[in-house]
Amino acid sequence: MAVGKVRPAVQALTGYRPGKAASQAEVEHGITDAIKLASNENPYSPDSDVAAAITDAIAGLNRYGDHRATAMRSTIAQWLALPAEMIAVGCGSSGLLQQLVLTYVDPGDEVVFPWPSFEIYPVFCATFAARDVRVDLVDLEFDLAAVAAAVTERTKLVFLATPNNPTGTAVSTGDIGQLLDSISDEVIVVIDEAYREFNDPAFGDPVTDLLPSHRNVVVTRTFSKAYGLAGLRSGYAIADPEVVTELDKVLLAFSVNNLAQAGAIAAIEHRENAQERVAELVSERNRVTEALRSAGWNFPDSHANFIFVPTGERTDDIYLRMEKAGVVTRPFTGFGVRITISTREENDRWLDALGAP
Numbered sequence: 001m002a003v004g005k006v007r008p009a010v011q012a013l014t015g016y017r018p019g020k021a022a023s024q025a026e027v028e029h030g031i032t033d034a035i036k037l038a039s040n041e042n043p044y045s046p047d048s049d050v051a052a053a054i055t056d057a058i059a060g061l062n063r064y065g066d067h068r069a070t071a072m073r074s075t076i077a078q079w080l081a082l083p084a085e086m087i088a089v090g091c092g093s094s095g096l097l098q099q100l101v102l103t104y105v106d107p108g109d110e111v112v113f114p115w116p117s118f119e120i121y122p123v124f125c126a127t128f129a130a131r132d133v134r135v136d137l138v139d140l141e142f143d144l145a146a147v148a149a150a151v152t153e154r155t156k157l158v159f160l161a162t163p164n165n166p167t168g169t170a171v172s173t174g175d176i177g178q179l180l181d182s183i184s185d186e187v188i189v190v191i192d193e194a195y196r197e198f199n200d201p202a203f204g205d206p207v208t209d210l211l212p213s214h215r216n217v218v219v220t221r222t223f224s225k226a227y228g229l230a231g232l233r234s235g236y237a238i239a240d241p242e243v244v245t246e247l248d249k250v251l252l253a254f255s256v257n258n259l260a261q262a263g264a265i266a267a268i269e270h271r272e273n274a275q276e277r278v279a280e281l282v283s284e285r286n287r288v289t290e291a292l293r294s295a296g297w298n299f300p301d302s303h304a305n306f307i308f309v310p311t312g313e314r315t316d317d318i319y320l321r322m323e324k325a326g327v328v329t330r331p332f333t334g335f336g337v338r339i340t341i342s343t344r345e346e347n348d349r350w351l352d353a354l355g356a357p
């Protein structure tokens, strides 16, 4: 007998599918020394300055932190030369994506996004009984004209991840500007920049290029990927102050915890360390791209910290073969495998495990 009356929207849900842990693959295949390249994590631990700031904050853990994360917001605002009223914080940028759905979406409303994209979008839509309207990629790229055409009077949100997860492809602020001009400004357009730091600056900055002329734009960013703080859960959004006020109302109390605030502030203060590692990862991405192409693989340029290999129908076989060799990747059945760029040594290992097409 069922316990309680579960909401049908939740009962039908499978939940978010996290990347498989290396330890789990080791148990499943009876191997040792597996590596996890399934969640686009930074291979480097936080640097000592950031670690020290987090350690210092431990002494205050008997107290609730600052729910509004005032110091974190003002540090971000100063860094970006924006008013603090334009900064929202969340429990990772996923927390902010959930706050956006909570703030704007009623059951039956529509949320439009290109697909495949970040797998958490449909989960949040389903939780709130929203209709997710998925717009197929064309040659692994966004079709922004089709996104615009999919927007109706019921559309409350559009999610655009650029660079996109899992394809690594990106769109320019010029192209997003055209989309914005062709849809109602009552639709909130979320530009999910989880991988911004790995992107080519030529694609533009939505905060300076779009936000001043489009108050319906919300840009989400995170300390999880480039700053190597995925386990800390610290994200932020840049938006019109009115939007920030609404998002703040649904911020789960203290979910950007004391340590997450201390870590985020230190990460900004010592950002040159992260920038060096990002440069290393980008140069590894370029090296791996060349190696894969000379081996005969065909795939789009990645602008993030992972590479998407379109393995089509062979995806599950290739994924399993790599995992048995101790390399855990993220499979998208029938579509391709997404593999995180890591240290040179780990990249050589996955190149080896993938082999030739």
Ligand SMILES: *Cc1c(COP(=O)(O)O)cnc(C)c1O
Pocket (backbone or CB within 6 Å): 040, 091, 092, 093, 094, 095, 118, 161, 164, 165, 192, 194, 221, 222, 223, 224, 225, 230, 233, 234, 235
């Ligand atoms: C990893 C990722 C995020 C962010 O994750 P948080 O850890 O919650 O900040 C957001 N969007 C996309 C597209 C991602 O791949």
